[in-house]
Every structure is written in C-alpha cells, then in structure tokens.
Amino acid sequence: MRQSMMINNAISNIKNDLLGQPLRLLSGLDILSNASSALGHMSKGVAALSMDKKFIQSRQRQGSKSVEDLGDVIREGGGALAKGLFRGVTGILTKPLEGAKSSGVEGFVQGVGKGIIGAAAQPVSGVLDLLSKTTEGANAMRLKIASAIASDEQILRRRLPRTVTGDSLLRPYDEYKARGQ
Numbered sequence: 370m371r372q373s374m375m376i377n378n379a380i381s382n383i384k385n386d387l388l389g390q391p392l393r394l395l396s397g398l399d400i401l402s403n404a405s406s407a408l409g410h411m412s413k414g415v416a417a418l419s420m421d422k423k424f425i426q427s428r429q430r431q432g433s434k435s436v437e438d439l440g441d442v443i444r445e446g447g448g449a450l451a452k453g454l455f456r457g458v459t460g461i462l463t464k465p466l467e468g469a470k471s472s473g474v475e476g477f478v479q480g481v482g483k484g485i486i487g488a489a490a491q492p493v494s495g496v497l498d499l500l501s502k503t504t505e506g507a508n509a510m511r512l513k514i515a516s517a518i519a520s521d522e523q524i525l526r527r528r529l530p531r532t533v534t535g536d537s538l539l540r541p542y543d544e545y546k547a548r549g550q
Contacts, residue, residue, distance in 0.1 A: 402505075420483050437509045454495055529547035
C-alpha cells in the first residue's frame with residue numbers, strides 16, 4: 370500500500386470518528402426529539418390555559434406539519450409565535466366584547482378575565498411552539514448530516530471547477546475552459 374493512500378485512509382477514518390461519534394451519541398440519547406416533544410406538550414398545556422377555543426384549534430391544525438429545514442423552522446415556528454402574540458394582544462379587547470354580547474355585564478367581566486389570561490398564555494404558547502419547531506428542525510438536520518456521513522456514496526460534481534485566470538477576476542462559468550483546465 371502506498372504512503373499517500375495510507376495517509377488518505379487515516380484522514381478519512383479520523384474525519385468519520387470526529388464527526389460520527391458526537392452524532393452517534395446524540396442519536397442514542399435522542400435528546401432533540403425528546404426536547405421537541407416536551408416543548409410541544411408544554412405549549413399545548415399553556416394554550417389550554419388561555420381558554421380560547423379558536424386559538425387551541427388553530428394550534429392543532431398547525432402542529433401536525435413537520436419541520437425539515439431552517440425555512441420550515443422560520444415559517445412554522447415564527448408563525449406560531451406571531452399568532453400567539455397577535456391573539457394574546459387582541460384578546461384583551463375582543464374577549465370582553467364577546468362576553469358582553471353573550472351574557473351582558475357578567476360575560477363582560479368573564480371576558481376581561483379571559484382576555485388577561487390569554488394575553489399571558491398565548492404568547493408563552495407561541496414561544497414554546499417556536500422552541501419546539503427549532504429543536505425539531507435541528508433534529509431533522511442532525512439526521513440528514515448523520516445519513517450523509519454514514520453514506521458510502523461520494524458526492525458527485527455537477528460541473529467541473531470554474532477556471533480562474535492569472536488576473537484573479539471572477540468570470541461567468543465556461544465549460545470549455547473548465548475542461549481545458
């Protein structure tokens with residue numbers, strides 16, 4: 370076996386060990402998945418405290434979507450946070466009015482109580498949903514990285530490297546020059 374081949378094998382083994390061991394540890398413990406689940410349950414409980422049926426139903430519809438990357442985290446988690454903040458703030462005004470329409474003065478007083486509780490509970494639920502979606506996204510990325518490291522397939526180039534000339538100017542990609550290089 371040639372020396373250069375032995376060095377390449379040693380570097381490859383070290384790389385796999387350095388990257389693979391922490392991922393195997395996290396996979397064995399499944400910390401991120403458990404944290405995401407716990408945060409989701411906490412958020413569900415806090416949302417139930419708000420006593421706002423519309424908010425609880427919208428959370429249930431939104432909660433079933435899975436998160437696979439950063440875009441999903443921003444869209445799903447950020448949306449949950451924004452919805453919690455919006456519903457919490459507007460509930461201070463709308464809940465007393467809804468209560469007054471249905472039960473008069475007594476309903477108004479109950480609506481004030483529901484509005485105040487919702488103003489605290491719904492944003493907290495949104496923050497917990499954001500954290501849950503963030504850990505879910507991190508777990509999905511961990512799984513993608515682990516499968517890429519464990520894969521024996523080499524990543525194939527889509528094209529040859531760009532040609533860089535002596536003047537160091539970045540020019541548009543030219544396949545002819547790339548092949549010549």
